[in-house]
Amino acid sequence: MAVSRSLIASTSNPLLERSLMEKLARRAEAAGSLGELEPLAVRLGLMQNSLRPRFRDPQLVVFAADHGMAVDGIQAPAHRSTHGQVNHLLNGQLPMAVFARIQQIALTVVDCGVAEDINAHERLLMRKIAHGTRNARVSSAMTLDQAHAAMRAGMEIGEALRGNMLICAGIGVGSHLSAALVLSRLTDSPVRDLLVSCPGMDPAALEHQLVIVQGAQARHRELSESVEVLAAFGGFELAMMVGVMLVAASKRHLMMVDGMAACAALMLASRIAPPVTDYCVFCRSHGHPGLDKALQLFRASALLELGMDSTDGTGATLAWPLVRSAAALLTEVADGEDPGPSRPTPMTENTRSAPSAA
Numbered sequence: 211m212a213v214s215r216s217l218i219a220s221t222s223n224p225l226l227e228r229s230l231m232e233k234l235a236r237r238a239e240a241a242g243s244l245g246e247l248e249p250l251a252v253r254l255g256l257m258q259n260s261l262r263p264r265f266r267d268p269q270l271v272v273f274a275a276d277h278g279m280a281v282d283g284i285q286a287p288a289h290r291s292t293h294g295q296v297n298h299l300l301n302g303q304l305p306m307a308v309f310a311r312i313q314q315i316a317l318t319v320v321d322c323g324v325a326e327d328i329n330a331h332e333r334l335l336m337r338k339i340a341h342g343t344r345n346a347r348v349s350s351a352m353t354l355d356q357a358h359a360a361m362r363a364g365m366e367i368g369e370a371l372r373g374n375m376l377i378c379a380g381i382g383v384g385s386h387l388s389a390a391l392v393l394s395r396l397t398d399s400p401v402r403d404l405l406v407s408c409p410g411m412d413p414a415a416l417e418h419q420l421v422i423v424q425g426a427q428a429r430h431r432e433l434s435e436s437v438e439v440l441a442a443f444g445g446f447e448l449a450m451m452v453g454v455m456l457v458a459a460s461k462r463h464l465m466m467v468d469g470m471a472a473c474a475a476l477m478l479a480s481r482i483a484p485p486v487t488d489y490c491v492f493c494r495s496h497g498h499p500g501l502d503k504a505l506q507l508f509r510a511s512a513l514l515e516l517g518m519d520s521t522d523g524t525g526a527t528l529a530w531p532l533v534r535s536a537a538a539l540l541t542e543v544a545d546g547e548d549p550g551p552s553r554p555t556p557m558t559e560n561t562r563s564a565p566s567a568a
Contacts (some may be wrong), residue, residue, distance in 0.1 A: 217460045221256040222400075223486040230255040234539060250491070250513075250536040257464055258488050262541045265464070266360075267373025268315045268530065270306075272523050273447035273471075275323035276342035277384025278351060279422055292382040294324040295521065300331045306495075307518060309527035315377070320367065323446035324382070338364045339446045343405075346391065346426040350442045356451050357441040360543065364453020374463045377521030377530070378454065380447040381469030389474035390500065391423055396436065396477050397507050401427065402498045404470070425524035429501060437480035444474070451475035452482070459486040462497075465552065466529065468493040469522030473504040491533065493526035544565075 230252045238244075255478040274383050276292050291299070296303050296319055302311070310317045320326050320335045323341040328334060339360050343351035352360075368376075380389075390404035430442040440449055452475050458465050459479075467490050469475050486514045492505055494512040496519045505511060513529040 213467060218456065218483040219401065219462070219543055220478075220483045221253070221259075221462075225261065226261070227252060227256060229261060230540065233261060237539060244539065247533065247536045247539060248534070251539045253491070254464065254537050255540055257462055260430075263537045264541055265537060267359045268313075268375040269318065269371050269373050270315045270377040270379075270523060270527060271318045271320060271367070272312045273320045273322050273378070273380045273450050274308075275321075275380075275382045275385070275445045275447040276325040277382060277388050277445050278343045279347060279387055279426070280342075280383045281345055286336060288336040291326075293328060295319070295323060295381050296334075297326055299521070300333055306524040306527055310549070313527060313530055314342040315530060316372070319411070320447075320450060322363075322450045325385050335367065337367070337450065339363070339449075343388075343445055343549075346388070346443050347429060349424055350430070351388070351444055352441050352446065352449075354413035354437065354438055354441050356446070357437055357444070357515060360446045360449030361437075361453040363449035365457050367450065368454040368457030369481070371458075374461070375530075375533075376454065376458050376463055376468070376470045377468060377523060377536055378451050378475070378524065379468045379495075379521075380445070380475070382447055382471075383444060385445055385447060385471045385515070386500070387423055388418060388443055388448065389444045389470040389504075391426055392448065392474040393477055393504055393507065394423075395430075395434070395439050395443065395472075399503065399507065403428065403503045414430070436478050440478055444478075445471070447471060448475045448478065452479045454480040456483060459483065459489045461488065464494050465490045465535070466526040466533070467491070467499065468495055468524075468526040470498075470501055470504055471522065472510070473501070477496045477507065491529075493529045495520045495525035496521050536545065541559070 234248050247543055274292055276295050299307055299319055307317055317334055321338050323342055324337050339356050392399040393404055401423050433439055433442050441540055456479050492510045492512050494501055496516055513532055
């Protein structure tokens, strides 16, 4: 991979962390505590290696692809096709597109492998590797060459993106099953726990999905290496998100990870470069218990819990103002306060305490 482990630095910086916490403590003396916004603000400062983290040109990138397991009847007839979801998103007919627009988040949809051709659109990137993956229950979903090609395409997208904040989400018929298979294999988690979509999920639907995914698991039971697992079970959208995430982390950009597919991609990226997770905050657009399990794998919780059942990416667009507000705790200097440096002063032998900085 062009982005190696050595190019993605951990955000650990005890001196900076202490300076950030002291800065917030001084603010709290006058304004009171702001609860969970404060540790979020510290994380943002550590990501940017700055006492005054700032964001510019936020991006929402939705990766779309179809999956061969769709032929096994995993989607209810009333649900929209991947092609239909993409068209609704590009035409601004989904809440996510509206929320992104009013918050000035640039929206891009990437055709990673939608089964049907999509008409050209100014917000559409055509990066189709194939017209959907193969059925993982019958063969590998994609070849290793296709998996690497999709990751490289994602890295190219990441290099070209503007700004320093990226919302990642994946959509597509079969995406949830593919992500569950990847997460289950990489973390040795029961796949049933990742499939449950709601407390009252139809037992027959769950059993049908289990038959499909357990067949795929059995066919590829010997695989454990991350890219081989991706090729066996994954989707083109997962592979491209892996590439984008690696590049974003190498640039110390914030990533807002929304949904099961994005979690699976992040787990894969973390197998290549573990510090990539330092640059992520987690969001959710639905209350599926399977996503609870996925978040637990990262020892994380979502920024917002609104009880939604919407397209992945929607929750992140709604959580974005919280992130901006957390950063503002550090960047918006109170009247009469010395703005101070943007970096903490290095410790010396004569320095016994953290430097004073705004």
